[in-house]
Amino acid sequence: MPQNFPAVQGGGSLILAWQIKNKRVLVVGGGEVAAGRILNVLNADAKVTVVSPREGLNDEVAYRVAESQVDYVDRKFEPSDLDNVDMVLTAVDDPEASTQIWKLCKERNIAANIADVPPECDFYFGSVHRDGPLQIMVSTNGNGPKLASIVRKQIAGNLPENIGAAIQKVGMLRRKLRKVAPATEEGPKRMQWMSGVCESWSLDDLVAMEEKDMEELLGFYPLGEFPSLERIRLGDGFQEYAFDGSFGWF
Ligand SMILES: C[C@@]1(CC(=O)O)C2=NC(=C\c3[nH]c(c(CCC(=O)O)c3CC(=O)O)Cc3[nH]c(c(CC(=O)O)c3CCC(=O)O)/C=C3\N/C(=C\2)[C@@H](CCC(=O)O)[C@]3(C)CC(=O)O)/[C@H]1CCC(=O)O
Numbered sequence: 001m002p003q004n005f006p007a008v009q010g011g012g013s014l015i016l017a018w019q020i021k022n023k024r025v026l027v028v029g030g031g032e033v034a035a036g037r038i039l040n041v042l043n044a045d046a047k048v049t050v051v052s053p054r055e056g057l058n059d060e061v062a063y064r065v066a067e068s069q070v071d072y073v074d075r076k077f078e079p080s081d082l083d084n085v086d087m088v089l090t091a092v093d094d095p096e097a098s099t100q101i102w103k104l105c106k107e108r109n110i111a112a113n114i115a116d117v118p119p120e121c122d123f124y125f126g127s128v129h130r131d132g133p134l135q136i137m138v139s140t141n142g143n144g145p146k147l148a149s150i151v152r153k154q155i156a157g158n159l160p161e162n163i164g165a166a167i168q169k170v171g172m173l174r175r176k177l178r179k180v181a182p183a184t185e186e187g188p189k190r191m192q193w194m195s196g197v198c199e200s201w202s203l204d205d206l207v208a209m210e211e212k213d214m215e216e217l218l219g220f221y222p223l224g225e226f227p228s229l230e231r232i233r234l235g236d237g238f239q240e241y242a243f244d245g246s247f248g249w250f
């Protein structure tokens with residue numbers, strides 16, 4: 001029986017937004033690759049411990065240690081480093097040490113990424129574009145990391161300049177909406193209204209939206225309406241709004 005459901009395309013990854021905030025991440029190694037890993041997890045508000053002999057630290061890692069952005073252990077990896085750790089990232093130039101760490105992580109059920117050894121990775125990194133709350137990750141699933149980086153730059157170059165700021169404002173509006181209409185059973189109405197705002201407002205207007213505009217706009221939520229920023233700023237009843245022949249708001 002032919003169905004119109006999407007076809008399954010195996011061989012991909014499950015791309016998720018891992019909430020690692022305040023969780024402990026162990027980074028083994030302090031070279032260039034480790035520096036990239038450290039920045040990735042710090043950007044996600046993780047607590048980071050770096051284990052690497054000091055003479056192997058590159059400038060960026062040494063800077064993060066000096067600034068206390070990470071906790072630091074000046075020696076080679078030891079199994080006790082895995083105690084109370086939620087995620088392990090290794091970037092060492094020693095394949096035997098890497099494999100030992102991977103095996104210990106599997107014994108202890110800790111999610112791990114061993115740089116350069118795809119079969120010893122519970123997850124791969126991807127090439128990430130960041131603009132405020134917006135993150136876009138490109139993965140080629142191990143086929144071509146350099147191409148992932150090229151695709152990511154191409155995507156980033158085609159995004160509206162103000163998209164990150166617009167998303168930030170939408171986040172504020174959504175949080176306020178949940179305060180004025182917290183009931184679980186209002187979920188569908190809340191979602192429909194938020195979708196309406198996002199679809200009908202321009203990105204520029206979303207960015208320009210100030211706190212008092214948000215309060216004003218939320219006043220229309222009970223009616224299920226989402227007038228434009230221009231109309232909201234004209235105030236009550238929009239009496240000053242120039243007649244446009246529409247006799248209505250939409
Ligand atoms: C995206 C990015 C994220 C990040 O690392 O943060 C990332 N690699 C990046 C760069 C990069 N890595 C390499 C080159 C040299 C050119 C080239 O090979 O293309 C370049 C280019 C450069 O340095 O510019 C060498 C390389 N990489 C892996 C191996 C092992 C192997 O393939 O067997 C080898 C040695 C191959 C060999 O010896 O020949 C493996 C992995 N690298 C991954 C991620 C995962 C798959 C992601 C995917 O497929 O999309 C995976 C599987 C595991 C992992 O590391 O998580 C980051 C770009 C960030 C950015 O710039 O935006």
Ligand SMILES: NC(=O)c1ccc[n+]([C@@H]2O[C@H](COP(=O)([O-])OP(=O)(O)OC[C@H]3O[C@@H](n4cnc5c(N)ncnc54)[C@H](O)[C@@H]3O)[C@@H](O)[C@H]2O)c1
Nearest residue numbers: 029030031032033034052056076077091092093097115116
């Ligand atoms: N997956 C990727 O995207 C990717 C890209 C390039 C390189 N690599 C690989 O990642 C690894 C690291 O690359 P790099 O350029 O950062 O190397 P690097 O030589 O700059 O750094 C290696 C680091 O590992 C530390 N180290 C070595 N043995 C250790 C141990 N037993 N315990 C703790 N720390 C130890 C050293 O002190 C040093 O800080 C290499 O194997 C490299 O081939 C992966």
